[in-house]
Every structure is written in structure tokens, then in C-alpha cells.
Amino acid sequence: MHTANSIPLMKVASSKIAAIGHDAATNTLAVQFLSKGQPGNVYHYSEFSSADYDAFSGAESIGKHFIAHIQPAKDKYPYVNMGVPSAAQVAATPALTKELLAVALHGREYPFLLPPEEQALATAAGLVVIYGNSDDSFEARGAIIGQQYVYGHGAILIDGKGLLPVRDNIDDDAELRDFFTREPLAKKVRAIFGGVAPEPSWTYTTSLPHATFDIMEDGIVYCRGIVISMADLGGAA
Template sequence: MNTAVAAPQITLQAIQSSQIAAIGHCPATETLAVQFFRKGAPADVYHYANVSATEYAAFAGAESVGKHFYAHIKPHADKHPYTNMGTPAVEQAPVKLSKELLAGLLTGREYGKEMAKEEKLQAKAAGLIVIFGASDDLMEFRGFVDDERGAPTIALLDAKGLLPFREDIQHDDDALKDYFARAPQVRAVDALWGKEDGYSWTYRTDVPHATFEIVEGGEPYCRGIVIDVADLAAEPG
């Protein structure tokens, strides 16, 4: 069905699927956007209501997005009524996933379910580093950097990613040469445990970043950050 009611503007991300061209989500209105293929080309975009951030994460991170859609969303029109938004009149250039957009998407995620597989891949492609805490002793990195560090700690980052600890480099001449070449340009991110009321983990850095909140049982757990690698290549202002 068509409607004249104003709809949320949802950025679509292309995916690998034989039936679905692209997907997107608006956490504020819990609206899922799905663009289908028609005759091999991206066609109509449908908006599905009442799809939570958790449900979207499961959908976007599914091994087969198409199978998940036809098993968990399309059959439940009573819960997820849909609107055909039509085919975009003009094909627009892909919108780069920004640190602000990604942080907005991640806000409100539950501890242990911070990012879907597809979101990690999108963050990596966009050159974004997502940082959040786990347990009481880990600093997690996703996206452009996929790693973890024991924490509290100070992580050193540059445009290449995470700098290794000097003590972890033993007798590898190439690794040592790379370490000392990168060290003067790195920027610090300080992982803080229990330093701010209401949060287990927070982060301090002079690198431009966007923040998001991870919850546990409905209560704030971690205020994570998203950094654009492009900002790590710039001189501190």
C-alpha cells in the first residue's frame, strides 16, 4: 500500500543477497527498510514497522539475510505492517557511513550484542573503529580494527590501526622498524573503569569521536566511542 504520511529517511546499505538489494534501519522509529531486486535491478523499497534494534541486528547479521527475512519478518504482517515506498526516482551515490551515523545505530545495544556481523563489515569498509568494554578487564575494537586489549589501559592508534605493545615485539626486525616509525604519530585512547558515575567503562581521547551507550539489563554499562581513521591521519588540532 502507498501512503502520503512522512516517513523516516533511512540510509540503505547494499548487501550480498539474491533477492534483497539493500537494507537499513531507523532505531528512533523502529522502522526496517528493505529494497528488493526486480529483474536483477534494485527496485521498490518497503518499510516494515516495529522492528527493534535487537531484531535488526539479528536480521543484518544473519548468515542468510533473505532466509531470515522470509522466516521472521514477512510472515508476521500483524506485528510488522509494511508500506511500499516505491522505487527511488534517482539513484543516489552511496552515503559513506559516518562515525555519527554508526554511533546512533549502536546506542541502546545490549551488552554482548553490540554489533551484528554486517555492521562490523560496514564499519571496516568505512574506515571506522568502534571501541567498547567487555567484562571488567577488556577493551574491544571492531570495524577497521578487530582486536582486544586487557584493560584499563591506554591504546595507541594511528591510520594503520592499533599499535602493538613494544614488549610483544621480540626479535622481528621488520616489526620493530614499523613500530618505531609509527610511534611518534600515534594518538592515545584511555580506557577508564569506574571513573564516571553510572558507567562501568568510559573512554578519554583527544581524537574526534562520536559516542554511543551500551546497556545491561536496561541500565547504562559502557559509553563507547567511534573513531574515523581519517581523523587519526590528521594532526591534532
């Protein structure tokens, strides 16, 4: 039997909701609401599938999705107030990881832009979201924000300070010295564009630990993006 403490909660950026969680084994959604700006009661919603949770956790606005799709569906998702979780449960709430963020982003539609709420969460967690946007644009969002143009196949260098500029585009001596200082510790992410359906148009390969997510276009995977952690990047921020 579930209690207010039994389903791990993930903090979310919302003016109405403090955290959410899901138990796939019992199809139970957990939502902790904010009360006077502080985490309050946890409600459990039954018959909430993994697909329902993916749509909820991946919504551009958690609060708006709840109001539009969950709050009115009292018969579809019966709920019960589980009360306020214990201090131990609050302390045990898992931090946002690259795996959790990738799950939240999986299935988004092209054109894709990381929403402000998730941008803030990714930055706070030290996570970087990498994906393709258009036929030649390599995008980084989250703890690192940057863009480079990659035609076909290309390698991007990245470290704790951000994306390294393309060597051939550097004219300034100071910038060139900075490039050669950072290059030995920088990590490489290779972008590959041009996959033929059903393969993604954009994919990435890297030796960095990463989690993957799919961006869809008309029911087909347009881009298989990755999420990496700042902790795994070389070079000081």
C-alpha cells in the same frame, strides 16, 4: 506525502534487503528489497516507532529480524509498495558514517561481538568500533581488528596500521623501530574501567572525533563504546 524517494536509505548487508530508512516524524519504516540481486521496490511500513527501528537496524541479522518481527505484523505495521526509487535517490543514499553505525549498535547486549555483516560494513566504510569485553579487554573491530589488555586505566595508541603494541612488551629490534616510527603520529584512546553503576564499567576518552553507543547488561550500561573513522587516524595504512 511520502514517495519512494522521500526517506533516505542506508545500505545494509543482507541477502534479502538492500537498504532501510526511517522517518521518525511520521513513524514510517522504509525497506528496499533485493530483486534478482539488485535493489528493487521500496515498501513503507506505518506505525513503526524509533524504538522499533533501533531494534531492526541493530539486529544481528536484518533479514531474520524482518521475517520474525515485521513481515508477520501486517496489522501492526500497515505497508504500501512505493515502487522503485529514482536514480537520483539511489545516488543520494547516505554512506555509513560513525554516527549511523553508533546508532545501529546502541543498546546491544553484553557479551557483545560485532556481527559479520556489520564487520564487513564497518570495514568498507573505514570505521573502527572500540568497546570493552570482559574486565580487562580493549577490543577494536571493523577496519582495524585488535585486542589489548588494560587494567583499570590505560592508554591505547592507534594509527592507520592498527593498534600499536605495548612498548614494554616489544623485544624485537625491528618491531621496536617500527613502534618509534609510528608513535609520533599515533592517536591516543584512554580506556577507563571500574565505573560504579549506574555509570558504565567501561568508558573511553580521546581527542579523535567519535560517536558513542551503549552496550547493556541486565538493564544497566556496561560499556560506552566509541566509533571512529580511519580518516582521522595518523599513519599510513
